[in-house]
Amino acid sequence: MTVTTSPLSPLWQPLKKISSLVCMLCLLLAVFGPWLAPYSVGEVVSKTIFAPMSEQFLLGTDYLGRDNLSRILNAIRYTVGLSLTASVLASCTGTLVALTAVMSPKWLEEVIIRLVDALISIPSKMLALVIVAGFGSSIHLLIITAVIGYAPGAFRIAYSLAMSQSELEYVQSAKIRGEHSFYIAVREILPNILNPVLADFGLRFVFIVLLLSGLSFLGLGIQPPNADLGSLVRENIGGLSQGSVALIAPAMTIGIMTIAVNLVIDRIADQRNQQH
DSSP: OOOOOOTTHHHHHHHHHHHHHHHHHHHHHHHHHHHHOSSOTTOBOOSSTTOOOOSSSTTOBOTTSBBHHHHHHHHHHHHHHHHHHHHHHHHHHHHHHHHHHHHSOHHHHHHHHHHHHHHHTSOHHHHHHHHHHHHOOOHHHHHHHHHHHHHHHHHHHHHHHHHHHHTSHHHHHHHHTTOOHHHIIIIIIHHHHHHHHHHHHHHHHHHHHHHHHHHHHTTOSSOTTOOOHHHHHHHTGGGTTTTOHHHHHHHHHHHHHHHHHHHHHHHHHHHHHHHO
8 A cells, every 4th residue: 555645744854853842942941931031020121111122132021111031931831830730630630530430330430421521511611711710710720620621531532542452352361360450450551542642641731721821811810920921912912013022922932832742742643653
């Protein structure tokens, strides 16, 4: 059988390699960014609002005259930190519940699936708006909201993978040997579904970045004096008519980060396909 290759594939390969470096850079900035900031995050350093890029202010100033680069370096910590934490919790919760459902009696499996289906039927953004509007906004609540919104999706992926594995001979052999359900789930099934689960984790991260940025843009996310990238876009929306870099830079950072993560996921999928 002949496999056709897209004429754009040679262009994508370098981008996929660069995307790994971009993801590493985002992680490093999330850890060390605040110490690299040239000015204090809340310090008004210029009388000119929405100042253009210059030697003194590499990314200009924002709507109050604060250094935009310093604001972005601090905002990346919140965007990446919260999204990464929520993604890990959502993926781990969804996978754990999926493995529990697969190894449980039929009646309990049905109960778990119906509860998850009920959560999936509620759009994640609508659920987030209801929770945050009802209980207020805090870092812990934003993480919990993202986990509730995206753990069901992680469950569906992990459950489908685990079900297909549970029918295979090596799992049936473990059951015949009398192995405990926990052993079968963790030692037999989990290692064989780990790669696609990790790929789905990357997608959860992208979804949660966009969710939290959207909430912040609506004023329901990270609250002042702290800010994530979505908050910076909302704060500087007044510079839209001027094409201010204070608005463009955080929006581009969100876009570059999400595209880079997607390309890394594609690269992982390509490597997995080549191995098989």
